[in-house]
Amino acid sequence: MVLIQRKAQLDRLRAAFEQCDDRRGGQVCLITGGVGSGKTALLEAFAREVTERSAQLLRAVGSRAERDLQFAVMDQLIDSSGPGRASLRQVATAVRLLARAAPLAPAAVEESGVRSDGTAHPGAVTAEQPLPSSVQGMLASLFDLARPAPLVIAVDDVHHADRASLQCLLYAVRRLRHKRIMVVLTESSSLRTPHPDFRAELMSQPCFSRIDLAPLTDEALGLLADTHPVPAARARIARLAPAVTGGSPLLMRALLDDPVASGTAPRPEAAPALGGGDGPLAQAVLRALYRHEPEVRATAKTLAVLGRPTPLPVLARLLALTPDLTAQAVQLLCQCGLVDGDLLRRPLVPAVLADLPAEERRRLHRRAAEVLHEYGAEPEVVARHLIGAEWAEPDWAEPALYRAATQALDTGRPDFASACLGLTRRRAGDTGAWTAYDSLLLRARWQVNPLSAATDLTVLTAAEGPELGTPAALTGVPALLWHGRGDTARAIMAAVAQEPGLTAKTRTLLTAARLLTSLCRPDHSRDARDEARRVTESGTATSVTGRYLDALVLLADTLDSERASADAAARAEPMIQRYLAEDGALGLLAALLLVMVYAGRPGPARAWARTLLERPSVRYAPTWQAVLHAIRAEAGLRLGSPEEADEQARAALTVITPQAWGVAVAAPLGTLVAAATEAGRFEDADRWLARPVPAEAFRTPLGLHYLAARARYQLAAGAHRAAADDLRWIRREMAAWQMDTAALVPWRLDLARVQIALGRRQDAVRLLEDQLDPARSADDGTRGRALRLLAGLVPPEQGRQLLARAAKLLGPDDRGEPSRPPGAPRPAPPAPERPAVRLLGRRAGSAAKPRPERPEPPGGLSEAESRVAALAAQGHTNRQISSKLFITVSTVEQHLTRIYRKLDVKQRTDLATRLAAVGALGE
Missing domain, CATH: 1.25.40.10 (Tetratricopeptide repeat domain)
Incomplete structure (x- = not known):
């Protein structure tokens, strides 16, 4: 990958090497940064340069799998230059002798370097110990290597190196003052400092320097995007890069390779969302994740499940970590580009969630619901985790789900409301009684898919007695009318009307239900229109139902032959503007759009419908x-x-x-x-x-x-x-x-x-x-x-x-029936190409009438030519004819050429008269 935004760091490495080459003393450089920050790429670039300058290079990479294998890194360093050099064979011999002479300190005493009795452990990394002859031999061999040309020892991921190799490195580092040896190490940031004794002594050396790698800037990301082989993809990747990668070179490299990000997927319609599936970006996310400690991985997974900003104490409680350690974990995830602030970057969430087994994900959701409920989170937040956990056992769960469902319907999220209420129903079981829960569930399911509400409507239709007369049953009236069950709707309204002591809210709801019924089934409840007008005049628009009732009254007035007025649209449009921002007001807005259509203002109605559909x-x-598509169509x-x-x-x-x-x-x-x-x-x-x-x-x-x-x-x-x-x-x-x-x-x-x-x-x-x-x-x-x-x-x-x-x-834009000179013969409408007309009977089930036979086109014109001739005679241009008949302009011109020849006319203006003469135009 091209090195971008790393010139200053590379220059510092070059300067350190120059000091070694000029015999001004050895140097130690530690390159640090978050996981995937480009440390290895920088080390590789430097290694290529020193090799080109004839320096000797010994290289090794620390590995988590080999951190307990003695001298694993030293063995790599020895092997990296091949077996042919005598000095390297001497180093190998010295290392083996050192392994026998200086046993390793156990992990329990590594940090202090002392036994329980206070004496130094022979395997601990200390500065005061006398050098055994084996160490002296190893150092002498290394110094011999540096005599003809500078020696560069490069260890990538030194935080994973074994302790024995680190001891050897420290032996050499302490004696670099006048040697032509440069040690370059890379280290990733972590929760706990690995090998703190080694790091402390390393940083205390006078020849030590530290090089930190910051995330790439947006400008640098843009330069990398310009390296994509497909020019058309570069702008798209540059736009995505800041939000997706957070400046991480690892994630940026994956973004460049991801066909979904570049828009070069073989089948874009079947490709997973960015970050999903098993694409390069998802793989890079998991690579970054598993190079961190378990606590950091757990933090990333918990943030993915939470999906929204969470206070640090709550997150720490979920992780069972201290707040300080939790803050460090989040910071590490920020450094590697996975987290922005306290949120996992949205395109990266699918990759993290996909790595969670289903049972673990449910466990995290359940724990999140418990903790968030204890901290007083909003019902919607708690409900999302209850749904994710498929769990509603505690007493507080059902009320939280109900409140969340109510809020979801008010804010235009019927899908979420349905999920909340579906969970409560699974918990409580079907008791057969129609409750407020059933009403909410019916409203939610109808908005998502009216067919899914069929079971609920069956329960409501089967209800009788007190259950039928509950105010909650009124909310089922719109769905009943939609499915043609007007008789049940009327039975519910009649039962509710007989209940004593109705509240003002219930009376308004009953009035709205009766008016809606009279609009959908005008042969019933005609008096509902007058009743609704009286209610609206009393000022009901302060409630949601009242506002809906106002819109229905305006629609009823627009369709009433005695009350229809020209100002209906003028009254509807301000109401649309007033309630446009309310996501839960789509039913109200749909009624107002119909008012505008029926009041002769289809243009503004179409524009408002388009605006709503874009939300x-x-x-x-x-x-x-x-429904909005249907209104816009009309x-x-x-x-x-x-x-x-x-x-x-x-x-x-x-x-x-x-x-x-x-x-x-x-x-x-x-x-x-x-x-x-x-x-x-x-x-x-x-x-x-x-x-x-x-x-x-x-x-x-x-x-x-x-x-x-x-x-x-x-x-x-x-x-x-x-x-x-x-x-x-x-x-x-x-x-x-x-x-x-x-x-x-x-x-x-x-x-x-x-x-x-x-x-x-x-x-x-x-x-x-x-x-x-x-x-x-x-x-x-x-x-x-x-x-x-x-x-x-x-x-x-x-x-x-x-x-x-x-x-x-x-107006000039009307495309209705074209005008013609007064007294001119009126052309018949274009006839179909022998359509199989299905003349449905006056009522369902009546016998179909036979299709009348169409006479042969007069004047010798074909049916297609007759249609073109009729439209041309009416004054349509060739382009207009092509648009109406769905043929090309060239085809229209060919038809007209044959028409002129068959009818023996010279110009377009003679067509109407000639067609009438041959009987091609009727009255």
Whole structure:
């Protein structure tokens, strides 16, 4: 690895060598630093330099496995220059004699160097002992080696050297004053000083110098990143390096080699997260970890399990160490780059946790939960460790888990809430009684995956008597409605309403449940809307339920044909801004986004939905994430962007499965059908229509969206009667629900198109004029499209005026039905390429109607050419046609060339007249 940020240290080694070479006396240099700080790399670089200068080099490496093997390091030094030199053979002989003449001091007396009676141990490292003849022989041999050229003795990891070899080194070090010998040692920082007697005497020598290696700076890390062989990876690695390595050369080397870090993994989508798996970075982490003492390793593992800043006394208690020793352990982990402050670096956590056996990890979590509870930690912190330990035995565990689950739901973490409550349920068992715990668990599971709440709903549906009338059961109403169990929802509300002495909170919750039911099943609880308005006027927005109720009331007003007003969106947007930062307010925000969509402001609704989807917390609530995708899809459809609508609706059905959508699946499926129809992808629309939709969905407003989309497809397929049937079904339901507003479904506009296709122009005019009645409170987009359609059904002069009004309402970016000159023949919608139309019956289970046969395209045009010709006649550019039909611009040009030849026209402006003449355009 390239030496970076080590020039000053290398210069100090060079200067020491120069003194030896100039016969100014021997030198001893001790290179110190944390594990993986580059000590070995520095020693290797220096060794290469002195070898090039013809110095003699003896090298050895200390090893933990050989620290009790006598003269293990000395043997390496002797062997490092080969067996051919007589002086080395003399050193070897002297060492063997020394082993017999000077037995080693036992470890118990090593530090003091004395026996229990106060006399010096013959094997202890002391300065006062007379030199035996064997030692004198060894020294004489070493000095002989240094006569022709300087001698460099290099020992890496001297903290792992055996005591006998250290004695030999000290014998030589004390006599280097006028010798051409340089001793270079490397030593890693540790909790306890290894061989303190050796170190103390070494540092007392006048020829001694210490060289400390600090972590690499960010600039140095950037220079190392520039050495990566893949230029595109360099900036990425430079960005990651400070946070991942902490300036550790060992970790930086691993980062350069890690394909995940560099983005060069063969299959990036299947690669583990950075630091996970068995990649270079994970291996480097374990190398650093196992070069430390057991207490330091235990500290790293405990920090990995804790996962958050922990006070030093708590950490010391968990480790059963003194606070001072614990602080030293953390400092050592900081030096080697594994820890930042008091936290294990996040990308390195997976490698440390992977090294923990499952049972040991559970034990650490359990111990952490106990200690943190004793120190009064937050319930969420304690609960995380209880979950990790799969343990909830003590009496304090269940309340802590319940409080943590409540907080988690309030902060948008239903996944964590579900884990907390799932643990309590495993402990208590299923008693059959519906409690506050069950309510929280149902809310949490529904937000993660509505299908997982099915078991809980079965228990709630089976409840009866007092259990059904508990306020806790009210929280199950939204999930029951989602899954089409409106009867159970109404039974719960009725039972709660009969309970005496309801608190204000319960009354507000009951009111919200009744209003939500009236919105999801408008054929029930119609009086709930007036009741909810009275409650909100009394000032309930100070509570979470009250704020949610305010949003539902605004949504109900937007869909009420008598109360709908133009200022609904203006009232909704400040509420969105007010509650946007609350991670637990996604249900409230979704209701407000629907208000904006239905109030004719799909643009801002789409922007707010995009903002919410970009928030990291949304990924913890997949159901709300899917709902936001569906809202954004509907907004995109209303803005004339079928491509975006299709993309977002598909995402809605991917985040959670269609089965998990329950009766609400009608919303994304309806959007997909409408988007495919508008884009001319009729086979796609047919496939989406083949997807099953629960019969209960058609008793909800979302079912009307689906019916409207199906009607548009049927109109495009030429099944005019079937389209009219669906639209009249919508008309009846909306009138019965008192939701006859274009904000929900502009059925009059769609039915007018059907009447035009059937040749009933006067019926279409009446429908459009009714749609334009100010009492209908239609949004600008609906009014603009109605005016534009009406302009083709009235005299030219009046039509031009209507088109001008439509243009003001729609604006230049509207991509709805294109305008055409007044009186010009209206082109029929592009027909599908023989789609297998599935005309679903008016109710689930009714017989399917046969697909009407499509007549052969007139004028000799193929079906593809007919579609291109119709769009070109309407004034679309070639690029717009290519976008709508999903073909290339070149293909459009080729089609137009053949169309001009077959129809015998010279220019684009003649297409409409010629197509009408050959019957390719209908009324």
